[in-house]
Amino acid sequence: MNHWQAVLRERLAREPLEAPVLGVALHCAEPVFTAASSGELFPELSGPDHQGLLCLIDRLQARLGTAAVHGLSGVADHRPERATQVRPVQWPRGAERAAPAAELPPRITRPAWLLPEPQALPERQGRPWLQGQPLRLLEGPERIETGWWDGGLTARDYFIAGLPSGHLCWIFKPRLPAAAGAGGWFLQGWFG
Numbered sequence: 001m002n003h004w005q006a007v008l009r010e011r012l013a014r015e016p017l018e019a020p021v022l023g024v025a026l027h028c029a030e031p032v033f034t035a036a037s038s039g040e041l042f043p044e045l046s047g048p049d050h051q052g053l054l055c056l057i058d059r060l061q062a063r064l065g066t067a068a069v070h071g072l073s074g075v076a077d078h079r080p081e082r083a084t085q086v087r088p089v090q091w092p093r094g095a096e097r098a099a100p101a102a103e104l105p106p107r108i109t110r111p112a113w114l115l116p117e118p119q120a121l122p123e124r125q126g127r128p129w130l131q132g133q134p135l136r137l138l139e140g141p142e143r144i145e146t147g148w149w150d151g152g153l154t155a156r157d158y159f160i161a162g163l164p165s166g167h168l169c170w171i172f173k174p175r176l177p178a179a180a181g182a183g184g185w186f187l188q189g190w191f192g
Contacts, residue, residue: 003055003058004026006055006058006059007058007059007062008024008062010059010062010063011062011063013063014062014063014065057069057089061089066088067088069088069089070086070087070088070089071086071087071088071089072084072085072086072087073085073087078144078146078154079144079146079147079152079154080110080114080144080170080188080189081114082152083110109139109142109160110170110189111168111169111170111188111189111190111191111192112189112190112191112192113189113190113191113192114188114189115187115188115189118172118186118187118188119186119187120184120185120186121135121171121184121185121186121187123184123185128161128171128185130161130163130169130187131163133163133164133165135161135162135163135169135171136161136162136163136164137159137160137161138159138160138161138162138168139159139160140157140158140159140160141157141158141159141173142157142158142159143156143157143158143175144156144157144158144172145175153176155174155175155176156172156173156174156175157172157173157175158170158171158172158188159171159172159173160191167190167191168190168191168192169187169188169189169190169191170187170188170189170190170191171185171186171187171188172185172186172188173185173186174186
């Protein structure tokens with residue numbers, strides 16, 4: 001009941017009211033029945049942490065509107081800028097559960113933060129520089145060549161690079177200089 005009160009409070013805070021609210025009636029147009037649960041095969045999707053996340057999402061949607069609360073989902077595309085899409089947040093509830101993800105790779109090879117557009121990097125003696133410092137190439141190249149069938153040709157060699165400060169970034173060098181408008185290095189994203 002506390003959850004419903006919090007969501008209602010957030011929703012009413014957005015609504016211009018002509019008088020104080022003295023009562024609330026709740027009407028359910030389409031009741032949803034959920035199966036009783038027993039043990040969970042995937043405990044990370046249940047329990048107090050999951051319930052807390054659901055409550056937070058409900059409160060944010062009540063306060064900001066459902067169109068303002070988004071999530072990301074993966075798309076089957078090798079091009080980093082097309083590998084995710086924004087979607088409405090709809091977490092699995094009750095008996096509904098998301099399909100388990102494929103086994104994760106043993107290490108992270110994609111950054112958590114992608115730039116909206118790749119950023120050109122200065123180059124000195126063939127080495128990329130960032131924030132006035134030379135980048136050290138730690139891993140790569142990982143070659144991504146795809147998109148020839150839809151007019152979005154991508155032909156790049158990606159590298160994990162590090163700054164002297166220890167920050168890691170994901171950079172690439174176009175394989176076809178005309179594909180990026182020019183040769184050189186580009187920053188695509190940052191690791192955690």
